[in-house]
Amino acid sequence: MKLREYYAYVFIVATIVTLIFLSFFPLVPVGDEELAGISPTGVHYNLSLPVGISFSAFLALMLFFISIVIFYGSKSLFYNVLIDASAISFIFLNYLNFFLIYETFKPEILVLPFFVEISFHGTKSLVLDLGQIVLIVFLYRLYRRAKLRVNNE
Template sequence: MNNQIVSYYSYVLIFSSILIIIGLVFGGFTPINEQVATPSYDLALPVSLSFSAFILLIIFIFSSIILWGSKSLASNLIIDSSALSFSILNYVNFYVIYEIWRPEIIPLPLFFYIHYSNINELTVDFGQIALIIFFYRLYKRNKSV
């Protein structure tokens, strides 16, 4: 790989770590009133992680819409870092949900099949979509250099 690609993606990893920290800080502002409905579980952690991941998803969507196709290094850094940071927090959130409730979670292409207590749900996995876009951009950047 080219040194330029390696240095760019090291900046992507650093900036995505910063975005994860910022997202987790905003997760503390989540209003949580679910303790009344489900007193046996503490939902503060999964709800705040979901909110943090949602903030990073919104950053990824808006930056992709506004900055896609830009030749600026900072614009591309924001798109790639927000995609990677959202994917990481998304999968950490699924792991926390699995550890709390122990549902059966089956990853499918672009979906998660979740079975818990006679309830079946097919959930869109936005983390996979963000990773596909991230790796597409990685491939495209590697091919152009």
């Protein structure tokens, strides 16, 4: 299979996986978090959207972790597509979540290597950015697959 065809399948499966995980959005146990976000200025924030997308991203991350641990090094086309598709799905949902956090709270967000610093009303938080780590693993797999294709031809 050509590299272009393989990644066409990967993006199709990643789209399907992302839509499946987004369909779990209504099942998120939001509870009191919907209106719990109160800023120091007294503004109420609806947190259901960022919490729901975060839950969907968590499901994609778990699929990626499980598939990479169990199927890494497999010669099966299906398993390799599943690994790469779950990586793309998580990366998309992770950065969509950061975007929604920005749109909801309007904090200052600084992207650092492997971390994201979020500043909100004088409070700073350093968050491990798993999206960058999964992106590096995905790009390594892409590079290795492309290199194998060049060496085999």
